[in-house]
Amino acid sequence: MMAAAAAKHVVLFPFPGQGHLSAFVSVAGLLHGALPDAAITLVSTPRNVAALRTTACSNSNSSFLGFHVLPFTPADHGLPPDCESSDAIQPMAIFDLMEAFEALEAAFDDYLSAAVAAAGGSGRDVFVVSDPLTAWTVTASRRRGCAHAFFPSCGAYGTAVLHSLWSHLPVRPDPATGRVHLPEYPEVIIHRSQVTKHALGPPAVIDRGTRFFGRQIPLGYETDAVLINTVEEFEPNGLAMLRRTLKIPVCPIGPLVRATSLPASPEAEAAVVSFLDCHSPSSVLYISFGSQNSIRAEHMTELALALESAGRLFIWAVRPPVGHDIKGDFRADQWLPDGFEERARTSNRGLLVRGWAPQVRILAHASTGAFLSHCGWNSVLESVTHGVPIIGWPLSGEQFYNANMLKEEWGVCVEVARGNVEDTVVSRAALFDVVETVMGQTAKAAEMRRQLREIKEVMEVSWKERSGSSRKAMEDFLRAMNLR
Structure with a gap:
């Protein structure tokens, strides 16, 4: 892909969440292509x-x-015995895991010291790429x-907004309007x-x-560069925001999109493919809220009733x-309307997938017409690169801002609900209307x-030989890291 550089050692340290880990594996492949001898x-x-x-x-x-x-x-940090990732804990316990990972700094420093020694004693031949949630790696x-x-x-865009929020905790919305002020933006x-x-x-x-972000945020200003899994032409405003704030090279090297999903069972994959193959193009709504998220039981009922009212075909990855x-x-008899799953199955109008669904395969299939999504970034990229419109139901973190960017800057997302807390408003009538708007023959x-189609073209040319913006951004990154 690019001219080989002198042998180097790249050390990757992700935060342990499914989206974080899969993103780091993707960037590892990209770096291997750029530095094949490293x-x-x-x-x-x-x-x-x-x-x-x-x-x-x-x-x-x-x-x-x-x-x-x-x-x-894990037990040394008050965590359950098998808890080493955010997938294994309840959402409100996330700071337990973040703080526990801070305790890894000494062991990481020892490893980095050994890596430098193995490289001949010069730190110039070893470089670290870490998650912002493990910003303490800067010190080592x-x-x-x-x-x-x-x-x-x-x-x-999501990174810029989160950085601003984390930099000014606690968040204090305006009591009258609910608006949150971001000093940087x-x-x-x-x-x-x-x-x-x-x-x-x-x-x-x-x-x-x-306290946690008070320790991590200042370290962020000591790094040398930021890699972002996006494309310059896809997120020009978000990239400008980050560059204005961080004042270091911010290099968009996306889209890094998984070729395949996390492994679903052979039975689930076969059922999904069979269902999609027997339906017409753009006729199936795919529903998934990611690997670490779910909605409330009463909201599941509203969604199920809206699907039945609309009569739309669907594949729903349920948790x-x-x-x-x-x-x-997942117990459909407790959390969905009586007989819902049986009616969907016998009429061949819907399929409930328990556990992992073959998401990339679903989004790439011609029968998939829209994606009702939590708007996690991996899901966003997988959807837009396959040309699938998004019905947004963001639940946490930067998902709200991803949905906002897609809606305001590109017009490829219609937000139907927001959050999964007690006061989250979910209306079957609104769900029905949005599904019909996005999947129907509407303007x-x-x-x-x-x-x-425009986004897909932007993504496809981003790594075009010599002129692609992501290819240029990778060269900028390697120069910032003194690898070119």
Whole structure:
């Protein structure tokens, strides 16, 4: 892909969430293409490394990727025995995991010291790419003379807004309007309903967040560059916001989109493909709220009733509702209208998929007409690169801002609900109307598909030989890291 550089060692340190880990594996592949002679090592805790090794072993394209295990005992940090990732904890316990990972700094420093010694004693031959939630890696990198970069797991606009929010905790919305003021970006309008519950929760939770980000944010200004999984022409405003604030190279090297989804069971994949194959183009609504999110039981009922009213075909990746074990069994008889699943199955109008769904395969299929999504960044990129309009139901974090960017800047998302807390408003009538607007023969649907064709073209040319913006951004990044 590019001219080979001198042998280097790239050390990757993601935060342990499914979206974060998969994004880092993608960027590892990109860096391997740019620096084919470099050693690339992903560092994490035992369970995370074991899972990633299993995936890498089944994918010959990941054979270049090495792993290093940092010692970690969850119980030492008040975590359940098997808890080494955000997938394994309840959302409000996320700061337990963040703080536990801070305790890995000494072990990481020891590893980095050994890596520098193995490279001949010069930190110039080792560089670190970390998640912003592990910003403490900057300290070890500086101590060992290594260049350092951040790689957020979300897009430019979402990263910019989150950075502003985290920099000014606690969040205090205007009592009259609900508006949240962002000092760095006065032109951006954020509403309290678009702020994750961690920042609006009980004082004890807010205080922990204030302390944690108070430690991490200053370190962010000591890094050398930022990689972003986006495209210059797709997020020009978000990228401009980040560059104005950080004042370091911000390099959009996307789109990094998974070729395949996380593994679904063979039975689930076969059922999905069979369902899609027997329906007409753009006729099926795909519904998924990601690997770590779910909606409330009463909201599931509203969504199910709206689907029946609309008579639209659907594939719904279901997980237990909020307040239940998200990894547990999904009980349709308790959380959906009586007979809903049976009616959908016997009429061949709908399919409930329990656990992992083959998302990339679904979005790439001609029968898929829209995606009702939580607007996580991986899902956003997978949807727009396959030309699938989005019905947005953001639930947490930067998902609110992803939906906002897609809606305001490109017009390829219609937001139908926001959040999954007690006061979240979900109306079956609104769901019905939005599904019909996006999937029907409407002017809005036609405009969304036109805009998606433009986005798809932007994505496709971003890595075009010599002239592509992402290719140029990768060269800018390598120069910022003294690798060119």
